[in-house]
């Protein structure tokens with residue numbers, strides 16, 4: 001016969017397993033019928049912006065943003081509407097500054113300022129500016145529509161100014177600050193930027209160092225499926241005629257997970273395309289990674305710096321793979337990156353050689369602030385529109 | 393890796409969590425989906441630590457394992473995935489445990505040596521306590537208006553005495569400006585304060 005305490009233990013265990021089973025049972029085995037789904041309220045982290053903001057709509061963006069310690073401001077997804085009556089087309093899923101690697105010239109320190117799990121700064125009205133809307137609880141994200149200057153100047157119909165929706169937030173990395181900014185332009189471009197600012201490192205105020213902004217971008221052109229990553233290169237000269245040039249379109253790393261480098265003589269670009277989504281010219285819709293580079297960073301410290309030794313990496317989109325340092329492991333399987341769900345990883349590095357404008361020594365302490373230095377890249381549509389966007 | 397439900401001891405260990413009104417899938421609906429609830433963090437930590445066989449209160453200084461953080465991972469709406477980070481002093485190891493919170497299931501566990509891992513809040517506090525107690529730093533603290541801040545730093549050269557150790561750089565600010573000296577490295581592995589003037 002079971003003693004009273006054993007009975008109690010057994011009852012407790014059964015209750016736990018019962019709750020467990022009930023939690024399991026609540027998970028749907030298959031997609032519910034569309035007739036059973038009640039209308040979902042707009043998520044609090046959704047921003048929808050139509051362009052132009054002050055006239056009849058031409059294009060629009062829908063953005064889901066998120067914040068966390070470590071990664072700061074991230075995107076859960078972004079969808080573009082190329083015309084008022086068109087459906088939303090997904091462009092990206094999860095996007096984040098996956099790492100900010102900061103090695104000093106003397107060899108140490110070598111900081112990994114995303115992995116170190118810093119928090120976001122609270123934003124104030126000065127930083128938000130006159131048109132910025134502050135989001136988040138605590139308030140740490142700014143959302144605003146900016147004039148982006150001229151979008152084009154046409155010989156026949158003159159010029160037009162463009163706009164972009166911008167979301168930004170600032171990571172509080174001890175003495176340093178990183179402004180993480182995503183821009184969504186009226187012409188379908190997404191801009192990825194990280195700006196380095198703050199106080200030069202105590203005792204190394206005048207030592208050169210690097211700020212490697214290392215991005216993870218889950219490009220989902222018209223959804224996650226059927227995406228392929230190509231490299232576009234400009235070649236010159238080709239053939240016997242020295243004046244001849246050509247463009248090469250080829251699968252990234254022979255169509256397998258791996259890396260490639262940026263060659264300034266080839267104007268290396270990546271193009272992530274969906275063969276199943278075609279425009280009026282029957283061209284596959286794509287978004288191109290447009291590098292805006294200060295240079296190519298290469299670091300040769302401990303083994304975990306191998307991830308900094310190439311400019312672009314591509315992986316399949318697998319669970320749990322968000323850490324830039326682990327990229328060499330992620331690509332080891334060399335799985336296909338054609339017609340699947342792909343993630344593009346982009347290195348955007350800046351060299352910080354301190355200058356008097358960063359600040360001054362006052363006695364034994366350093367006073368002043370390093371002005372923002374921006375690094376980043378653009379994701380630009382290719383054959384997404386049927387004609388020039390925003391054209392009269 | 394086996395889902396935890398096949399491990400009755402863990403089911404019992406989670407009894408407190410489950411009977412306190414939260415089940416494996418609970419999150420705070422008033423918060424946006426990118427916020428992990430305290431229950432979710434607790435569940436993820438418990439599952440990971442059970443898989444590791446950690447008994448948090450029975451660790452010696454040398455082989456202690458600290459819970460560092462939980463990252464929410466991108467996932468389909470039917471899943472809620474997180475990565476739990478632990479740091480093991482022995483071997484300077486970071487342990488990554490991927491957990492599906494909706495199924496209360498561990499998906500993977502990986503170990504990386506000499507990985508750039510964050511300091512846990514308790515470790516930062518410990519670093520500040522050790523620095524504050526160091527007689528060599530007292531004269532600077534007595535200047536007044538000094539704010540201390542701990543940040544992670546790793547010594548990556550194999551020959552460095554602090555290589556493979558858990559180190560916090562304690563920064564000193566006075567009236568918002570950082571002091572150039574002293575440079576304070578608190579070695580949490582040996583519980584010593586290293587000072588450079």
Ligand SMILES: [Cu+2]
Nearest residue numbers: 196209211352
């Ligand atoms: Cu800098």
